[in-house]
Amino acid sequence: MKLLRTVLRYAAVTVVAVFFLAGPLHAAKDDVPTPKEYGVYVKTAAKPVRILPNIVFQEGAMLYVESNNPPHFLLKDIKYFILYGKQEMQYLTFNNLVFINQSPLGRSRFMFGKEVEIEVKKRSDTLYTIRPKGLFGRGYYALWISDSAWDFIVE
Numbered sequence: 001m002k003l004l005r006t007v008l009r010y011a012a013v014t015v016v017a018v019f020f021l022a023g024p025l026h027a028a029k030d031d032v033p034t035p036k037e038y039g040v041y042v043k044t045a046a047k048p049v050r051i052l053p054n055i056v057f058q059e060g061a062m063l064y065v066e067s068n069n070p071p072h073f074l075l076k077d078i079k080y081f082i083l084y085g086k087q088e089m090q091y092l093t094f095n096n097l098v099f100i101n102q103s104p105l106g107r108s109r110f111m112f113g114k115e116v117e118i119e120v121k122k123r124s125d126t127l128y129t130i131r132p133k134g135l136f137g138r139g140y141y142a143l144w145i146s147d148s149a150w151d152f153i154v155e
Contacts, residue, residue: 032123038085040143040150043129044077051150054142057109064100065142067108070151075138078154081130087145094118094132097140097151110140110151 033048035041041048054065083092097110117133130143142149 032082032127032129034127035082035084038126041082041084042071042073042152043079043082044073045079048082049073051143051152053148054151056144056147056149062100062111064109064111065097065149065151066103067110067140067151070140070153072153072155075136075154078136081143083128083130083143085126087128089120089122089128089145091145092118092120092130093144094130095142095144097142112142112144112149116141 033043035048035050037050040051040053042051049071051071054068054070057064057066083089093112094116096113096116098113100109100111102108116136119131119133121129121131123129136154138154140151140153142151144150
């Protein structure tokens with residue numbers, strides 16, 4: 001009888017230990033795929049999708065971009081953003097874009113709107129992940145560093 005109680009105690013301790021250790025062992029891995037080329041990517045469920053840069057123009061005190069067929073993503077498909085390459089990360093901002101007018105050639109111009117708070121994690125010297133903090137909704141957005149903006153539309 002005493003042997004049975006000892007075995008049951010050890011079994012209970014083992015079950016409790018397995019229960020508490022199983023979570024961290026089976027937690028979702030935080031593996032960030034490393035793209036083949038430098039650039040900015042949207043990590044979707046399927047794969048990273050590259051976003052092409054756009055030029056930031058200045059007219060007086062106003063900074064803007066001209067829409068150039070930006071890529072479209074569904075809100076549910078965006079996991080996070082990947083920035084691969086050497087960039088000055090202290091100047092990175094994530095902004096929504098607001099329509100202002102059209103250029104003489106008929107292209108839509110968008111100025112940088114309110115900055116969206118982001119969380120940037122350094123994965124290596126050249127690889128960063130970017131996630132918006134708080135609510136992130138549909139709209140026209142841009143990741144902006146100095147004179148380049150990577151614009152995209154979230155539907």
